[in-house]
Amino acid sequence: MSGFQFIETKKVAASDVGTLTMEDLRDPTSNLPLDWTRIGQECEDEKDAVRLPIDVVEEDAFDPTDDHLAIIGTSGKKVTKIGGLGAPLKFKIICLRSHLIEKMEGLEGHSETLEELELYDNQVGALEQLEHMPKLTNLDISFNAIRNMASVSNCKLLTTLYIANNKLTSIEGLEELTQLKTLDVGANRLRSMKGIGGLVNLEHLWMGKNKITEISDLQNLKKLRRLDIQSNRLTKVENLENQIDCLEELYLASNGIDDEGLAPETGVLLNFQKLNVLDFSKNQIAKLSHFSHLTSLDELWIAENDVSFFSEVEALTPNNLDCVYLEHNPIAKDHDYRKKLKNLLPSLTQIDANAVGQEGRGMVGGGFSNNGSVAGYGMAAMTDEQRVKVMRILQQQALQKAKVEAEKNSTKPAATTMGPAPPP
Structure with a gap:
């Protein structure tokens, strides 16, 4: 057929x-x-x-x-x-996204022209017919059931490979893919980074949601701009010395990294020249001095860690940060959390998910407190939207107060003007 x-x-x-x-x-x-x-x-x-x-x-x-x-x-x-x-029919681009395809077949006739193939979210169990696709530059086979990726070696012109959310246990077939710039092998079953060492032109690497225990095999990746190894089993940051002049974004959230794990000299202590986004959310970090030398840093995400003292925040003053995420740390329980952060880091334009000076979990300089009540912030300095919110909060508080008073009154014994009952 x-x-x-x-x-x-x-x-x-x-x-x-x-x-x-x-x-x-x-x-x-x-x-x-x-x-x-x-x-x-x-x-x-x-x-x-x-x-x-x-x-x-x-x-x-x-x-x-x-x-x-x-x-x-x-x-x-x-x-x-x-x-x-x-x-x-000679297609350059074939996109069959979110179907029930189990086999890669019927594509032989496009070997002379096919440049992009997307079979995202299907039921493909094996990479087949890639030997007929020498001109392929983009392949997206994410969200399938692939266990072996070795046959990608046939596609030597690949610049983009998405093979996330499959059943891979190892990285294979990449030795000759020297043109590859983007690789996504996230959400597989990988235990190491072995197999990526030959990707000399790689710029973007996603390896999140695997079982990787060590950062390795990056020595030849001297053009790497974005490295994402979130949700793995890392306990320390190391072996990044060859990315000191190129790395711009580093995502290591949801691992087991503590202060000791930040100590290796080949990790974040390096003087990265272009690093502007650093994500260590959901780790076990208490000290922020590890990042004080990163003067190019714009965004530091360190939510859900163990930062307990505002003196740690002072270590970040040389960074000139635009955005910081420190929510769900012990210091975030402070009533003036946002105000203190702004005072310590005046360059901030965003604290957690809220812009500085906007509604949210407490406003810098006053406005709305942590529990949503109105704090000391002049109405004249507010925007129209802020004034409306203030009036609504005041109205809600008045109604709540009236409700509480009514409940108190309803529980009191009824007053009486009669004297004591006569003795029996």
Whole structure:
């Protein structure tokens, strides 16, 4: 069979099953919003769905001059099989996102032209036919069931590879991919970074949500701008000496890093020239002096750690920070938390998720306290929106006070003007 094979996943009778129109295929995003928070989850409409295979596209249904094919899966229209689309169709870009495809097949005819292939959120179990795609520069095979990635070695022109959320236990096949600039292997089952050492042009590396215990194999990655190893099993930061002149963003949240783990001289103590974003949220750090020398730093995210004293914040004064996240640290319990941070770091324009001087978890210089009540902040200095919020809070507080008083009065014994009851 040529073309694609779909299934109808709605609760319909066989006689009602129709076919996708060319309008559906050419404008796949029209009135078909994706819920990105539920990718990979079964839709309510599909739990008891009747799954009926239907041929919906023949090879003569496409304009032979088209070089871009995009079919986005929705609840009701899912590609299950890629048929053999032969000549004269020569696509440069094929996007089959969020379907039920299990095999990479039927792509042989595009070997001379295919540059971008996206099979995000399918059920592909193995990388196949890549030997027929020597011109491929972009491959997105995330959210599938792939266990071995060695065959990517056939695609020596790859610049972008997304293979996140699969079942990989090791990184293979990258030795000759010297053109690769972006690699995402997050949310797999990796225990080490072995296999990336030859990626001399790599600029962006995502390895979050694995089981990595050590930062390693970065010695040849001298163009690396963004390194993300969040949600792993790291206990220290090291082996970054070859990124001192290139690293701009470092994300190490949700690991087991404490003050001792920041001590190695090949880690954050290096004098990084371009580092502007540093994320150590959800670790065990108490001292901020580790970061005082990073004068290029714009954003420091260190929420949910063990910072207990504002004297630690003073160590950051040389940094000229724009944004700091310190919420859910012991110091964040202080009533004047935001005001003190602003006084210590006057360059701040954002504290936690709120802009300085705007509504949120207490305003710098007054406004709204930690519990949402009105603090000492002049009405004349407020914006119209702030004044409205103040009036609403005052109204709510007055109503609450009246309610409390009413409840107190209702529990008091009824007053009486009668004298004591006569003796029996």
